[in-house]
Amino acid sequence: MTAYPTRAPRWKRVLDSDRSYRLLTFAVFAAVWEVYGTFWGGLLIPTFTETAAAFADLLRTAAFWDALWVSNQALLLGFACAVAVGVPLGVLLGRFRLLERLTDVYLNILLVTPMAAIIPLLIMSVGFGLLSRVILVALFAVVMVVVNVRTGVRQVDPGLIQMARSFGASERQLWRDVLIPGALPAIMTGIRLGLGRAVTGMVIVELLMVSLALGGLILQFRGTFNAAGLYAVIAAVLIESLLLIALAQRLERLIAPWASTHQQGKARR
């Protein structure tokens, strides 16, 4: 009727948001799961509602919270080590080509080796304790951090480096004012992806190496054919990862807010 494009009505905008799409896909997923579980699931595949109930029960047991705590100890420590080692290492590799050439092989090995394969090796050398779990989590995460940070430092606009040099920047000033802030978005991405890998590492090590904590719970439920309980633990791990990733994303936007506006600016040009 009108010639101008009008703003969509409120209900439309709400429906159109990311959140409502996510809710919708989740609802569809849950419904399909429920139907499948009810008619074809048998003993091994619980329905969605059974899983949800088991999840609620799980949250009420002390064993679950203990397991969560033990698992997260390894996650936190291992991930912190990965960041502490990975960020400086990535920065150095990004800036100095020679170093990169020397280490490239090892990084690639770390990238492609199925980490699970080195678990027996770890156990043989450091035993079953917290230390070996921490090391494994760190090994899982560190590659992602290093590779992303390296890329980030390398892709800092050479025009900016030249500009800084034309204004007489020293190497230290170049790092502080151009290289580090320029690489920050990629550093944050590396940290976020590394976090995802750290969670993987945490669960795998508990499943394969020492049946304890969350991984232990999974094995225990499997052993007793408690399918709903098994699914509930997996859901708990999923939810924790999602929360952690969301947190990392929030942090990313907080620390490097220009990254998104900058990209838009580039696209416009």
Added chain:
Amino acid sequence: MIEISGLRKTFTGQDGAPVQALGGVDLTVRDDEFLTVLGPSGCGKTTMLKMIAGLQTWDAGEITVGGRPVRGPGPDRSMVFQNFALLPWATVLDNVAFGLRLKGVGKAERTERARDLIAKVGLAGFESKRPGELSGGMQQRVGIARALAVEPQVLLMDEPFGAVDEQTRRLLQEELLAIWEANRLTVVFITHSMEEAVLLGDRVVLMSARPGQIAEIVDVPLDRPRSSDVGGLERSREYVEITAHLWDRLRDMHEEHRAAPSEQAVR
């Protein structure tokens, strides 16, 4: 102000073949002169400007600025870049104050000086915006303010208005003229546009195709200040004649290049 003599440079191209970019350039830029440099693409204009800025080494010859030989970047020269080269994470204020910050000027002073220059280039009120939120023309105003903030004796500009649209470009030309006429300093300004070269320059340096050499230096006897009546100036006989002459020369260079491309490549 700037003395360039016998400047030569040969790069090694990607295929390993030598590319002679500068084949012996001799040039004197006078104190407080606005010198524009025109030449076919790839003739070494950027290379020469980077050498004056101290960002690029050369094989033979010498450059002095204010009597001192150039051995690297220095506070007496600052550069304006074609693609602006603004820090995307820093505000307009921080971008303009960047050079001062590197020089160790205290925060209060550099903020004050940066605000001054931001106002001078017509960006008052945009101090806390980031480059991504500005148009190309506004971004280059920031680039100019940043270069002027360190109070250089020489301003080096490499096609500074090459990446903005025609209308913005004309506005920026007038603004640059006004700023320069109020506060003179030595400017070396590279451009692809004959009109721009004549409108802005006291003299226009014409460089020949690779290897870059000075082909001709054309005086532009148009009155100053020019910023007040750019339109009238563009209709003046001298303006029209000089631009026509420059185009004749440039067209000849392009045709020579087309006639003997293989010979060019060998040289």
